[in-house]
Amino acid sequence: MSGTYLGMPAFPEAARDAVHDRTLRGNLRHATHTIRAKRAKAVAEVSDWAELREAGRRIKDHTLLHLDRYLEQLEESVTAAGGTVHWAADADEANRIVTRLVEETGESEVVKVKSMATQEIGLNEALLEAGIRAYETDLAELIVQLGKDRPSHILVPAIHRNRGEIRDIFRAEMGAWGRPAPADLTDTPAELAEAARLHLREKFLRAKVGISGANFMVAETGTLVVVESEGNGRMCLTLPETLISVVGIEKTVPTWRDLEVFLQTLPRSSTAERMNPYTSMWTGTTDEDGPRAFHLVLLDNGRTDTLADEVGRQALRCIRCSACLNVCPVYERAGGHAYGSVYPGPIGAILSPQLRGTASEIDASLPYASSLCGACYEVCPVAIDIPEVLVHLRERVVEGGPVVRNGNKVVLKPARGHAAERAAMRAAGWAFTRPGVLRAGQRLASRTRRLHPRTLPGPGRAWSASRDLPAVPAEPFRDWWLRTRGGKNTPGPDAAGSTGEDGLK
């Protein structure tokens, strides 16, 4: 993935600043709570939501299971329609391909829209090294780019910024990138939007090369689809002479008909709209209309490795709606940057450690960036069981095991840094298979209860820093049971009881 995220600290450290930043937490809370309420309303309008969700899950699962076949079909369709397909195994290869394609046009500027995939591979940085400047044209992406910042939300990349900050960024930075912002720019949304519109219009009209992503790729027709709210996507897709679309291979659907499901579930889950304001579709090239050259770069970058994992592969169903972010209590407090990836929130916590592996500190910590509350699974329009995948990836971190990396089967070793926890789990497991040991421990704890400290040492210190510990009771339950009900025959599984049928209805 992008070099900009290398060397990120683990999630808990990265989250700390956000948790204690009152303005940021206020912004995030307001934004996520507003959109989650709207989403719930938009979803409730559809009587067959459960069926749509199930249909989406099935289409995606079926496609992923036969992805090789559908990708070949897609390549044939795109080629037949006058486009050129390029295959990129990883970020470096994708960046090399796109850089070469731009260089071949002789241009040194490109306009970009709707591509998390290019954020994932760090394309802008790679282009800059080759002397090519890439302009983001999505309003929020523009704010992020001008502010030399990183996106912190899938749908609202600048969710962490408020209007005042945006005005300051526009005033200070726009001039260096093109048409400057008016000197008297205020923070009213209409003025900010107008400044961005004028700034971007110059870029659209001048650009000879556009780079986009896509929400879907239809294998049977070679059609690519982008849904958006601002219309900048359509400008990017239709005005330049050359269009280069960089898309993850998992965005494939078999048929045009399959879009029926996702064009209902995606807008309602993401922007809480019944339909996206702009739905743009392009198929190869057309004489005298739209780009004269169309290139599709199919990006793998860890996706087939992810596909090899029976439990984890469901993450590839994701349609990037961001509903999981907007209901996640952890995302709401930690903010998007703490996830160290263009994919933040619950989906990022399962996608990044699969696409990038769990070797880095940030990737090894992401599976733990969740309380497993399950709210993300509940809202996911393609029913990705995010808690299940999180637990599965935790196992990969602490126990290691077989995975596929770069197409090869490898056996991962357990991650470092879990020694104390592993020992505690082993000890607890040992005691829990021996009730006598458990009971002796309970009794010891009860007898020494007045000596117990109010704070904990070691890894437990974090607990007692913000919460009081519960007091240990004078007598554990099982001792009470023996003392009061001891005459009753209740020793174990084989003498399970003297219970009768009486009393039950």
Next chain:
Amino acid sequence: MRVALFLTCVNDTLYPDTGRAVVRLLTRLGVDVDFPMAQTCCGQAHYNTGYRHRTEPLARRFSDVFGAYDAIVTPSGSCAAMVREGYPRMGERARAEGRGDALSAVLAPVVPRTYELTEFLVDVLGVTDVGAYYPHRVTYHPTCHGLRALGLGDRPRRLLDAVKGLELAELPGAEECCGFGGTFAVKNPDVSAAMGADKVRNAESTGAEVLCAADNSCLTHLGGTMTRLRTGMRPVHIAEILASTEEEPAL
């Protein structure tokens, strides 16, 4: 019908009052409840932290201890969810690893017979009015595992609604996680504490004296936060409220 109390290791060690309350409540409702002494832990903390292989002996043990009962009742939504959701999943994973159906077969008997307390009361015993008396203003926090993994729905609230003297106050943001999440509270202390503090402030805003839930793990986290924030509220497990009567009132 042979009914076993699966108290859970946390309640057994730290919250014996909850266990005594369940016994009192079920006995009052005519259930002869047994406590198999060989019981220990369902393995939830191990499983959720990534130690699936260490969980397997605990799951097998759970099945050994409770397999002969018709119903296994536990005053913990998350432990019930571990058995009902986690155990079948462990069986599937064992199969995927080429170990066949043996683990599934061992665990299968206990999976459908394990009930969270309020679920057992409403679905199995068919009661919502358990004859309880608890003259306090109470707000109810539906825990994540009870709410989403088990789908308890309004069962706990129906039980509380029928308690004499109890005034139920609506908790704002009730469905949001309290931030405990087992080892999450230790691994991500800042985020966990922030979630807990928000939950406690929401509870405080209802003017309730008591924050009630069906899981002592969440209540440990919230109770510890309450005393630290000096709210004057106290955490109480729903079993203790339902066990309380005019003759023998709970505190």
